[in-house]
Amino acid sequence: MEYAMNFIDWKEMKRPNGFFLxxxxxxxxxxxxxxxxCIPLIVQMAQNIxxxxxxxxxxxxxxxxxxxxxxxxxxxxxxxxxxxEVRCRxxxxxxxxxxxxxxxxxxxxxxxxxxxxxxxxxxxxxASIRIRPYGNMPYFSQKGDTIYVSFLVYDxxxxxxxxxxxxxxxxxxxxxx
Numbered sequence: 001m002e003y004a005m006n007f008i009d010w011k012e013m014k015r016p017n018g019f020f021l022x023x024x025x026x027x028x029x030x031x032x033x034x035x036x037x038c039i040p041l042i043v044q045m046a047q048n049i050x051x052x053x054x055x056x057x058x059x060x061x062x063x064x065x066x067x068x069x070x071x072x073x074x075x076x077x078x079x080x081x082x083x084x085e086v087r088c089r090x091x092x093x094x095x096x097x098x099x100x101x102x103x104x105x106x107x108x109x110x111x112x113x114x115x116x117x118x119x120x121x122x123x124x125x126x127a128s129i130r131i132r133p134y135g136n137m138p139y140f141s142q143k144g145d146t147i148y149v150s151f152l153v154y155d156x157x158x159x160x161x162x163x164x165x166x167x168x169x170x171x172x173x174x175x176x177x
Contacts, residue, residue: 054158061129062153062162065105065117069098069149072107073168081147083138091172100139103130105151118153128157134165145169 073079076088076096087097087108094110098117106114118131133139134150141148147168154161 050158051160054155054160055162058129058153058155058160058162061118062164065153066164066166068107068117070166070168072096072098073147073149074171076170077172079142079147079170081140081142083140086140086147086149088170098140100131100151103132103156105131105139128155130154130156131164134163 072090073086073088076090079086079088080097084101085097085099085108087095090096090110092110095108096110097108099106099108099114101114105117107117109115118129131139131151131153134152137148137150139149139151141150147166147170149164149166149168151164152161153164
């Protein structure tokens with residue numbers, strides 16, 4: 001009997017129907033509003049992370065190209081400059097240089113082969129990195145003893161770019177005079 005009484009009391013206590021359901025719906029609505037308001041923040045954060053990765057890859061490619069070109073031309077002699085290529089002799093008197101073909105820059109090796117400096121054959125991020133002229137300037141130009149290299153390193157997929165501007169005067173050309 002006492003058990004039946006407790007059951008009836010509980011049933012009477014729970015009498016206002018719908019309050020539990022209304023509270024649950026309110027909580028779900030609040031959770032969905034907070035989640036929906038956070039989605040743009042998550043998307044923007046992911047885009048910024050990706051943009052940072054692209055910028056870092058462009059910076060690395062640009063630095064590698066700059067250091068390679070500068071180091072080679074700084075310590076070379078018998079330099080011949082054309083708009084799309086520069087040829088020279090290195091310290092060991094081997095022919096070397098750089099040539100632009102399409103939207104990539106290649107280093108000319110002493111055995112006659114070419115090694116790409118921009119982009120790569122892998123399917124990674126650097127495969128989409130290319131070069132193009134910087135304004136109306138040629139890739140390579142020369143005034144007196146000074147060689148000017150100018151181009152943009154850009155990512156063809158993500159549309160980001162960095163300028164690569166180098167001014168080099170060969171040490172060995174000056175010491176030979």
